[in-house]
Structures are given as C-alpha cells and as structure tokens.
Amino acid sequence: MESRISGTTGLLALIGSPVGHSGSPAMYNYSFQKLGLDYAYVAFDVKEDKVKDAIQAMKTFHMRGCNVTMPDKVEVVKYMDELSPAAQIIGAVNTIVNDDGKLTGHMTDGEGFVKNLKAHGIDVKGKKVTVAGGGGAATAIQVQCALDGAKAISIFNRKDAFFERTLQTAEKIKKACPDCDVNVYDIDDIAKMTEEIKSSDIFANATIVGMKPLDDQSVVKDTSAFRPGLVVADAVYNPTETKLLREAKEAGCTCVGGKGMLLWQGVAAFKLYTGQDMPVEEVREKFF
Numbered sequence: 001m002e003s004r005i006s007g008t009t010g011l012l013a014l015i016g017s018p019v020g021h022s023g024s025p026a027m028y029n030y031s032f033q034k035l036g037l038d039y040a041y042v043a044f045d046v047k048e049d050k051v052k053d054a055i056q057a058m059k060t061f062h063m064r065g066c067n068v069t070m071p072d073k074v075e076v077v078k079y080m081d082e083l084s085p086a087a088q089i090i091g092a093v094n095t096i097v098n099d100d101g102k103l104t105g106h107m108t109d110g111e112g113f114v115k116n117l118k119a120h121g122i123d124v125k126g127k128k129v130t131v132a133g134g135g136g137a138a139t140a141i142q143v144q145c146a147l148d149g150a151k152a153i154s155i156f157n158r159k160d161a162f163f164e165r166t167l168q169t170a171e172k173i174k175k176a177c178p179d180c181d182v183n184v185y186d187i188d189d190i191a192k193m194t195e196e197i198k199s200s201d202i203f204a205n206a207t208i209v210g211m212k213p214l215d216d217q218s219v220v221k222d223t224s225a226f227r228p229g230l231v232v233a234d235a236v237y238n239p240t241e242t243k244l245l246r247e248a249k250e251a252g253c254t255c256v257g258g259k260g261m262l263l264w265q266g267v268a269a270f271k272l273y274t275g276q277d278m279p280v281e282e283v284r285e286k287f288f
C-alpha cells in the first residue's frame with residue numbers, strides 16, 4: 001500500500017454507521033492495485049446527522065465517489081444533483097459518483113441481484129418474479145427487475161411497518177414500468193404465496209428470515225411450489241446456504257445465494273467509479 005499511494009491518489013470511501021465490519025475497503029483496494037488504478041478506498045463512520053458534512057467533504061477532497069450504507073442511504077438523496085432511474089424510484093442511494101463536483105446517486109443493490117442471476121445464466125426479462133420482503137434489499141430487487149423487463153412482480157410482506165412502503169413501491173413501479181404487472185399480498189396468506197410461486201419463474205427472499213437469529217426459518221412455509229426449473233434466490237448471505245435454499249435445492253430448483261448479489265453490486269459500483277470491470281473471479285475467490 002505504501003508504495004502505491006502518492007500525491008495524486010484519488011480517494012473513495014464507504015460512509016454509514018457502523019462500517020468497521022465492511023469488506024468493501026479490502027475488495028476495492030485489491031481491485032485498484034490489480035488494475036493499476038491510482039485510487040484508495042477507506043471507510044468513514046458517518047451517522048445521519050453528519051451526512052451533509054460528509055457530502056461537503058467529498059466535494060472538498062475531490063473524492064471520486066462514495067458507497068453509502070445504513071443509516072445514510074435515504075439521507076444522502078437530498079444532496080444529489082442527479083439520480084439514476086433506480087435511485088429515483090427507490091428514493092435511496094448506495095453509490096455516489098463525483099464528476100468534478102456534480103454528484104450522481106445510484107442504487108446498485110438491485111443491479112447486483114440481476115447481474116448475479118445473469119452470472120448464473122438467468123435473465124429476468126419477460127419473467128414473473130415473486131419477492132418476499134418490502135425493506136431496502138427487496139425494494140431494490142423489485143425496482144431493478146421491473147426496469148430490466150420483468151413481466152410481473154408479486155410482492156409478499158408482513159403487515160408490519162414495511163407493508164405501507166411495499167404498497168408505495170408497487171405504485172411507483174407501475175408508473176415507471178406500465179408493462180409490468182405488480183401486486184402486493186400479505187405474507188401470511190400461505191395459499192396465495194404458493195399459487196404465485198407456482199406461476200413464477202423466479203422466487204426471491206429479501207426479508208431477514210434465514211439470517212441469524214432467524215436462521216432456522218424459511219419464508220416459504222409451503223414448499224409444494226418448488227420444482228425443477230424454478231429459480232430460488234436469497235438476498236441473505238450469512239449463512240451462505242439458508243434453510244430456504246437448502247429446501248429449494250432438495251426439490252431440484254436452481255438456487256442462487258446472496259453473496260453473489262453482494263459481489264455484483266460492488267462490481268456495478270466499481271464500473272461507475274472507474275469505467276473498468278472489477279476482476280470478479282479473483283475478488284470472489286479472495287473475499288467471498
């Protein structure tokens with residue numbers, strides 16, 4: 001590192017709180033070094049009330065960009081000069097690109113999901129997708145699938161604080177992508193969920209079910225809709241293989257884990273910052 005950093009090195013960072021656990025600095029710095037790019041990447045603990053200062057600092061230091069994690073993803077939106085179509089619909093940003101002081105906000109989580117499917121030979125275009133969840137990851141997945149040409153999206157969520165947001169997301173998608181048939185259902189309606197998965201090409205879990213402490217649970221209570229040909233994807237990446245994926249694998253479904261989504265959202269951000277492709281296979285081997 002000391003031989004790489006010079007007076008011309010450009011800075012990128014992750015902002016959010018907490019950030020100490022993040023694998024992003026290692027992944028980005030490895031890729032910069034590998035490709036001979038004169039950038040360095042660090043993590044700054046920035047709480048919501050300091051977002052304005054952080055954005056100003058980003059401009060002052062001519063930083064090339066920032067990744068944004070919780071709790072800052074919504075707060076940063078008001079400081080953007082432009083938003084990508086996905087960030088515009090979602091109202092949240094996880095990647096900021098600084099072009100000589102002009103800030104563009106992107107949301108690459110959904111792109112990560114779609115690109116990860118592509119890496120498994122699966123295209124969402126023309127497909128029916130059922131998604132469990134209405135939080136950050138789920139919204140990003142739903143919006144990106146619609147933008148990338150999914151023909152229908154069925155959304156299931158609990159009647160909790162996220163349900164209203166789920167209904168709003170559905171309305172926004174319908175407006176932006178009128179050809180996509182979007183419906184929202186109560187996740188406790190197990191019969192409806194089974195019916196929707198039966199007529200879907202892809203099922204995705206983007207709730208916290210499957211992740212600790214809910215790692216002994218699956219969001220799909222009736223697995224009778226699982227079959228060969230159905231793609232089952234999980235946004236949960238820890239554990240690598242959730243109960244959902246285990247059960248789907250047993251039923252012969254094509255299974256896609258959440259780690260790939262994490263990797264590919266980073267690949268998408270890397271491209272936006274540098275215009276180059278992250279060395280995906282090496283990064284996967286070393287860090288995932």
Ligand code: NAD
Pocket residue numbers: 109112132133134135136137138157158160162163187206207208209211219235236237258259261262263265
């Ligand atoms: P969030 O807090 O924004 O949303 C939580 C969602 O889980 C909501 O829809 C909520 O209704 C639902 N939920 C909570 N408890 C539930 C229960 N008992 N039964 C059914 N639904 C329940 O969270 P998020 O940021 O969207 O993260 C969701 C998951 O996705 C987490 O496991 C997170 O680690 C993962 N994630 C993965 C990636 C990736 O790149 N792979 C990116 C972001 C998030």
